[in-house]
Amino acid sequence: MARGASDITAPAVAVHEVTVTLGGRPILHGVDTTVGRGETVALLGANGSGKSTLVKTIVGLYPVESGRIELFGTPLPSFRAWQRVGYVPQRTTAAAGVPATVGEVVSSGLLTPRGWAVRRGRSDRGAVREALATVGMLDRIGDPVAALSGGQQQRVLIARALARRPDLLIMDEPMAGVDLVSQQAFADALAGLAEHGTTILLVLHELGPLAKLIDRTVVLRAGTVLYDGTPVEHGEEDPAHGHERPGHDHVHPHDTPSEAPGTPECPPGPTPVETLKAATTQATTWKESPAC
Numbered sequence: 001m002a003r004g005a006s007d008i009t010a011p012a013v014a015v016h017e018v019t020v021t022l023g024g025r026p027i028l029h030g031v032d033t034t035v036g037r038g039e040t041v042a043l044l045g046a047n048g049s050g051k052s053t054l055v056k057t058i059v060g061l062y063p064v065e066s067g068r069i070e071l072f073g074t075p076l077p078s079f080r081a082w083q084r085v086g087y088v089p090q091r092t093t094a095a096a097g098v099p100a101t102v103g104e105v106v107s108s109g110l111l112t113p114r115g116w117a118v119r120r121g122r123s124d125r126g127a128v129r130e131a132l133a134t135v136g137m138l139d140r141i142g143d144p145v146a147a148l149s150g151g152q153q154q155r156v157l158i159a160r161a162l163a164r165r166p167d168l169l170i171m172d173e174p175m176a177g178v179d180l181v182s183q184q185a186f187a188d189a190l191a192g193l194a195e196h197g198t199t200i201l202l203v204l205h206e207l208g209p210l211a212k213l214i215d216r217t218v219v220l221r222a223g224t225v226l227y228d229g230t231p232v233e234h235g236e237e238d239p240a241h242g243h244e245r246p247g248h249d250h251v252h253p254h255d256t257p258s259e260a261p262g263t264p265e266c267p268p269g270p271t272p273v274e275t276l277k278a279a280t281t282q283a284t285t286w287k288e289s290p291a292c
């Protein structure tokens with residue numbers, strides 16, 4: 001694909017004064033930040049500070065009320081190169097009843113908006129196996145995803161995002177519900193991607209095993225950027241030498257879907273929606289807007 005000058009020099013993600021309103025309530029207020037090419041950025045902040053809202057807005061799932069977002073230099077409304085973006089949403093229980101196997105779900109990450117590649121190449125199969133091995137799930141490749149635990153399903157969704165070898169990988173609390181051994185394997189996998197130039201944006205509550213990978217942290221509080229700079233371990237810690245402290249609710253990995261009532265059911269355009277249900281639907285009927 002020919003890439004223009006702005007694509008080569010622009011940050012992977014640029015968020016300019018973005019305001020988002022959901023259910024009639026302003027959630028993000030003039031958020032301004034960027035994620036440079038090859039950077040690994042952690043987005044931190046207390047529960048409800050707007051982290052998921054920001055990443056969902058970046059991948060086009062929520063509308064921008066004012067301000068603008070650019071991906072690889074292209075304004076979001078015109079951005080079409082979603083195959084360059086891998087997105088893993090906050091953990092959900094969306095796998096219940098999904099009739100696909102682990103291998104099928106991960107393979108669906110290789111879909112293009114035009115549908116399945118006509119012939120599944122050896123490299124595609126290799127990418128699927130490699131991604132599953134990375135998250136320690138290769139031995140479950142033929143199992144139904146519905147038969148997996150919540151943490152294992154999360155690892156399958158991570159593998160799905162890794163298999164497409166995206167230029168930009170966005171993950172919302174990828175470590176939630178993932179055991180310590182798998183967390184370390186995942187950290188090693190991300191380190192490998194970062195070394196090869198992948199841009200990574202992670203929503204986290206603490207850096208934990210990922211700390212050594214993080215180039216920069218952005219801390220949100222009540223829908224605004226409280227801190228943007230050298231890494232801090234926790235969103236609630238004081239990045240401004242005691243003058244500012246993001247609020248800290250009791251934080252723990254959660255299993256429940258993140259969507260509150262009023263969540264738009266369909267994104268505005270083709271986006272890399274990576275829930276297991278969407279993955280399975282796309283495996284058979286990819287549409288320009290994912291079936292929802």
Ligand SMILES: Nc1ncnc2c1ncn2[C@@H]1O[C@H](COP(=O)(O)OP(=O)(O)OP(=O)(O)O)[C@@H](O)[C@H]1O
Nearest residue numbers: 022023027046047048049050051052053260262263
């Ligand atoms: N679809 C929605 N409709 C209305 N309000 C919403 C919607 N999604 C999120 N919100 C509200 O937006 C605010 C920010 O939520 P968001 O999920 O972005 O926070 P977060 O920082 O990711 O929190 P957590 O750490 O708990 O995951 C919350 O007050 C939440 O209730």
